[in-house]
Amino acid sequence: MPRPRMQDRAPRSPAHRARRFRRCAGTAVSFVLGVTALTGPAQAAEPGHQASAEHPSTRRALGRLVAEVRLPGVAAQARDEHGVWNGTAGVADLGTGRERSAADHFRAASVTKTFLATVVLQLEAEGRLGLGDSVDRWLPGAIRGNGNDGRRISVRQVLQQTSGLYNFSDDAALKERYTGAGFLRHRYDTFAPDDVLRAALRHRPLFAPGKGWAYSNTNYLVAGMIVEKVTGHSYRHEIERRILRPLRLRETSFPGTDPTLPGPRPVAYSTLYVQDPHAAIHDATDYNTTMWAGSADIVSTTGDIARFLAALLRGDLLPAAQMRAMLHAVRLPEEALPDRYGLGLMGRELSCGVTVWGHDGSLHGSLTHAYGTVGGRHLLAFNVNGDWLTRQTVQRYEDVGEAEFCGRAPGTTPPENHGR
Numbered sequence: 001m002p003r004p005r006m007q008d009r010a011p012r013s014p015a016h017r018a019r020r021f022r023r024c025a026g027t028a029v030s031f032v033l034g035v036t037a038l039t040g041p042a043q044a045a046e047p048g049h050q051a052s053a054e055h056p057s058t059r060r061a062l063g064r065l066v067a068e069v070r071l072p073g074v075a076a077q078a079r080d081e082h083g084v085w086n087g088t089a090g091v092a093d094l095g096t097g098r099e100r101s102a103a104d105h106f107r108a109a110s111v112t113k114t115f116l117a118t119v120v121l122q123l124e125a126e127g128r129l130g131l132g133d134s135v136d137r138w139l140p141g142a143i144r145g146n147g148n149d150g151r152r153i154s155v156r157q158v159l160q161q162t163s164g165l166y167n168f169s170d171d172a173a174l175k176e177r178y179t180g181a182g183f184l185r186h187r188y189d190t191f192a193p194d195d196v197l198r199a200a201l202r203h204r205p206l207f208a209p210g211k212g213w214a215y216s217n218t219n220y221l222v223a224g225m226i227v228e229k230v231t232g233h234s235y236r237h238e239i240e241r242r243i244l245r246p247l248r249l250r251e252t253s254f255p256g257t258d259p260t261l262p263g264p265r266p267v268a269y270s271t272l273y274v275q276d277p278h279a280a281i282h283d284a285t286d287y288n289t290t291m292w293a294g295s296a297d298i299v300s301t302t303g304d305i306a307r308f309l310a311a312l313l314r315g316d317l318l319p320a321a322q323m324r325a326m327l328h329a330v331r332l333p334e335e336a337l338p339d340r341y342g343l344g345l346m347g348r349e350l351s352c353g354v355t356v357w358g359h360d361g362s363l364h365g366s367l368t369h370a371y372g373t374v375g376g377r378h379l380l381a382f383n384v385n386g387d388w389l390t391r392q393t394v395q396r397y398e399d400v401g402e403a404e405f406c407g408r409a410p411g412t413t414p415p416e417n418h419g420r
Helices: 014-024 056-069 112-125 155-160 172-178 180-186 193-201 217-231 235-247 302-314 320-327 394-406
Strands: 033-038 073-080 083-090 106-109 298-300 346-349 355-363 366-372 379-384
Touching: 056 073, 056 083, 056 379, 056 394, 073 302, 073 394, 083 302, 106 366, 112 155, 112 217, 112 235, 112 302, 112 320, 112 355, 155 217, 172 180, 172 193, 193 217, 217 235, 235 302, 298 302, 302 366, 302 379, 366 394, 379 394
Parallel strands: 106 355
Antiparallel strands: 033 083, 073 083, 073 379, 106 298, 346 355, 355 366, 366 379
8 A cells, every 4th residue: 555764764664564564455364385596688786685596585585474474475577687486384284284386377456557567658649638637538427527627637647546535445335335244245246337426426635636645445446437438358468458458468467257266376365454453364266357447357366567667677667757656656645655655556665765666555465565666677476365464464464575675674683695
């Protein structure tokens, strides 16, 4: 959802970890273990990586995430020098006991931002817009009032979350419609982008453009509107044309007003963002996500997300200049993880010194994590079909990435084959 985390810095507290996870999520955040290994092209190992096609550390981390946090299930895909590996733990449906599957479709939430930022940068490479263009150039008069001024906000600042625009998901009226009992009443409502933007503009900016950093879904609502103005097509159409079809990401889609997910799909178990350790858990699988247009409305699988991220980090989707711009990151506040934010990409330095890039996503009953190394040689994408991480349990979520890229989670004993 900041300064870089240095290896000699004291470990962050559980409270810090919980705050930074919630800040960068798409919104305000007994087991069965199964593994499948598939062959693929050989590539060089990354520093600290567990040197095994069976990914033992990641398998254990997935199991702990489900067993210790009492989450329903998790599905993961990793790609490295050994090929493609799929691992699951827990169940997709608590009622039937159906296990999580590598084929499961889920709401990947704010991973949408990376897809959309890629399209904006492609347009910049084609000379159709500039990162220094003002928002007002493309959306004249759309951002005005209460100190908001689109003439002072650049396209780059929108993508990098440095515009200062208020996060619409923090607006009390909208929040009432996606949390608690309000979600149950309004889950099938359709929202127009202009109405959501107006909700954000009822508030003063968080800071002057370029003078701070704050995660705001409003930025990517605006980015989607800019893409439509520049191309004459919706951002969904442009993502499909420029990314989904060329990469053959056939399991990725934008549902629009359709509240259902394609199968197979896990049940999305949610506390509906009620801040109560004893909150009731609801089935939030069916949901009209038009409120989150451009910021968190994509549906995908771990395989499609990993393939997209590999292609992006390999340089297949953007020219070198635009890739450098995407990775040119601002440092985030001390308590934040990830510790840097580029243009639609989050960066985090892991305990073993490896830096990975990608995005997290959080929407009702669905937590998604997708990161990889520059060059696209090592990728991890996983999804959890439950959303009740707490300050005490968020570390288990973070441990999965540490296990995959470093061979173990911080403070645990290295696996026997580590560093082979």
